[in-house]
Amino acid sequence: MSSEKISRDDAAYVARLARIDLTDEELDLYAGQLAVVLDHAAQVASLDTTGVEPTAHPLPLKNVFRPDDPRPSLDRDEVLSQAPAVEEARFLVPRILGEPQ
């Protein structure tokens, strides 16, 4: 995984996944910068971690719950007042072309 060059196509794929429009210049710039950082990060890629458990949380918490009791919801006007576009008390978005899954 070290010193892998990241092509413009790789960068373009990542940008698509992340839903960010980037120009060709930006793609090249980021591809280069990503490669440098990943090179640095490669120091960990080469470490021997056999038998080491990953840490998701620094402290071993488990079973944190809340009771099934209703709490007040937000005032709808306050919520919709921050929305870029609203119609019939719903958030309006431009047409959706694809299906989610």
Add this chain to the structure above:
Amino acid sequence: MTAPSPAGSAPVGSWEPVIGLEVHCELRTETKLFCGCRNAFGDEPNTNVCPVCLGLPGSLPVLNVRAVEFAMRIGTALHCEIRPSLFHRKNYFYPDMPKDYQISQFDEPINANGWLELPDGSRVGVERAHMEEDTGKTTHVGGGGRIHDARHSLVDYNRAGVPLVEIVSRPDIRSATQARLYAAELRGILIATGASDGRMEEGSMRVDANVSVRQPADELGTRCEIKNLNSLRSLVRAIEYEIGRQVELLESGGTVMQQTRHWNEDEQKTGALRSKEEAFDYRYFPEPDLVRVAPDAGWQADVAAAVGDMPADRRAALVQLLGDEGTSEARTDQITTVVEHGLDVLMTAAVRGGVGAALALARTANETSAEPERARVLDPASYTALLRMEQDGTLSATQAKVVLSDLLENGGDPAELARNRGYEALAEDSLNQVMDELIADHPDEWGRYVGGDDKLAGFFTGLAMKATQGKANGKAVAAELRSRRG
């Protein structure tokens, strides 16, 4: 276009359908999975929202303990292993997803490796039943409400964050009919656990089908996922259609493309969605805002105890009640019907009240189940009394069915309802008189009957019925004929 395979049959030609079902069911909690907003259907749009379920910057999820309890009930009912589990983020962008990731479970789900037994005794494996949050709802404006002709869309987040359990079967199902049985049985189980109300039409139970075909000796074929199935009937039709479509494609030398297809109810076919064919990279990673869920043995035991009788158990109880008479296929179907409609309690009460099991089963499965809603609130004592009236000959079968109908409609006392219909029991004397007259009028036939021609019992019974305007009790007439013959 090859016609879809006849319902219920197995391989289409030599092709073996391989079907798996993914069922999403909404849990009947008061509040959402990660926040205290109400879990309610049909409220004004965007009134049950808060920073958490809207995914506002800075918000954090906290897990609803009752949702975990319900998930465990479902796992118990499906004979799953209940395991310590993690939540993962499933990352993808869509306007109905407030965070543009869904909090779900990935490779450490709460329930795994279970199975479900169908009424015919066959088993379908359940790979997993995990927890996840629901998305908001989008409506499409312009273009007849369909997504690809819309001008724009509107999003309501009331449903975002509602708790779901996704139940994934193993691809053990081999026909559309079996798929229907699985879905119906699963629905019964979900309702019996109290975790969900199983309403497909309302969306609290959503079924997607994964369908592929293969030659029996081969590896699994490429599968397509079928969505938008709003009823069990659509499920059957869509699967049949899809099997036919894939078979035709393969037989003409084509290949099946892996894709998601929508069932179009109007046109009765599946169609590929006009989406980008790029495979989704969900970039699953453990949800850092939540911690591990590890129900201890005590909690699991409490949940197991709280899970009531499942449909399979209730069917078994009725089989027991029927003893030797419980095992024919016709009986099995009747038992399934009784349990499916929740009438086993009523039927059992009748049997305990002295009604023969076979009669109780027949009436409950055939007539009473026609009005399941009313039947479920029927007074067991009245029901029992009515069936006993039929059993002891006070009412004929035909008469009993009419009174039953009245009872379901209006309730009341069966004896009074019978009287209102004019069904008084025919007095002993009048039957005697009628028999005397019939025998006198038909001496030849009587002679042959006495001589051993049993078929003439029907002849005389029919005449007796006519003569009494149907009031004679068939059994009483038969008894009378036999005793007179000697």
Add this chain to the structure above:
Amino acid sequence: MTTALELAEQVRNGSVSAAEVIDRHLAAIDESDGAVHAFLTVLHDDARRAASAIDDRIAARDDPGPLAGVPVAVKDNLCTRGVPTTCSSRILDGWCPPYDATVVERLRGAGAVVIGKTNLDEFAMGSSTENSAFGPTRNPYDADRVPGGSSGGSAAAVGAGLVPLALGSDTGGSIRQPAALCGVVGMKPTYGTVSRYGLIAFASSLDQVGPFSATVADAALLFDVIAGHDPLDSTSLDRPTPRSLENVGDGVTGLRVGLPVELVDGVAPEVAAQVRRAAEVLSAAGATVTECSIPELKYGLPAYYILAPAEASSNLSRYDGVRYGLRVDGEDVEAMMRATRAKGFGAEVKRRIMLGTYALSAGYYDAYYGQAQKVRTLIINAFTEAYRNADVLLGATTPTTAFALGAKVDDPMAMYLSDVCTVPSNLSGHPAISVPFGADGDGLPIGVQVLAPALCEPLIFQVATVLEAAAPVMSAPVLAAATWSGR
């Protein structure tokens, strides 16, 4: 000098009104913040209203709390109801949260007055506050230098004396590093002791809210106010948080102090020199200082630069133009999202989203993200081992003093190296504090860092108090406000 402790005392005992305190500080901000640019929003009306309410309570013989009348600046990635909260990003320009962060509620509950929102690197990603969409903040000691980041605004606000207290957030050093560069106290608590509800997330398993102050005792005071279990945060510890203020004066007699070479070697000579002097101070005060080595610390930075961007790439997905914030129109919703995020995010944010998305993507997860989580375990284990022979650790906070504005913007890797001494504590979840301890030849502040095991906040405050007492006196910063009251 007037500390927050003293101010609160004066307000509570009636010798000064909250209104007067707030007016004084608002005037200082109006006069001096033009040069510093610590603040993005100043809450003139709200602060005066709050101060007035405090005074009413005092008049009614009601105690408003331990921070009565004290003005506090809040980093602009903490939600304040009805008040713009931008994360220094165009994508949230003008967004007003409909709720307060839990820490903000606790501030108000203790009688503090939220006087304004401070500048930061966009979405807390950066070490210089140059990544703000609204212009950088300047170091109070040298207007041509950075205040550090990402909490540069909060650090500079305290550094210039505009406020006695501020809140920041620390994911890889974003409180401690700017504290060191601006000559103030900055502390990152044990992960889970301070609620993250209302802290706009950067990297969820690393982020913590913490205090900035001019004195160690003030930091302990503020920590005690904001810390504690929050049922709205599932990662919040449900056990009593150690009270710190009452123990700050306990001294260091008999304490074992470890001095890891990894936190001293490789830093600028003048910084290293101050660390060694700090070690001598602790020795003289009765502690035993022993050099040690924790080689795994050097893996902290590479692990961090996988984990943090990975979590961030997911946390920032929600900024899609649908529900709030910036929207750039598009032909269809995806085009709208792509254009909105292209326009709304700055270069550093885009870079980290790209990096994080890549690290999580199919085929790379195990090598990058999975491996980094394991390295995290190695670092935690290494700390545990080190703490068998030490009660606390001492080292540099940052490798250099404040660098010039623009010096590192074109070299992301050079910028990331600023975090080398601080990220290990974020990965382990341990508490750490930066204490001002002298200056370099240019008069630029130097901070030394004290690290301790989880939930040992009282220890770090104790050690920090001893260091503070022996620290060289600092001259006033160039951009000192009228309210700057000396060290």
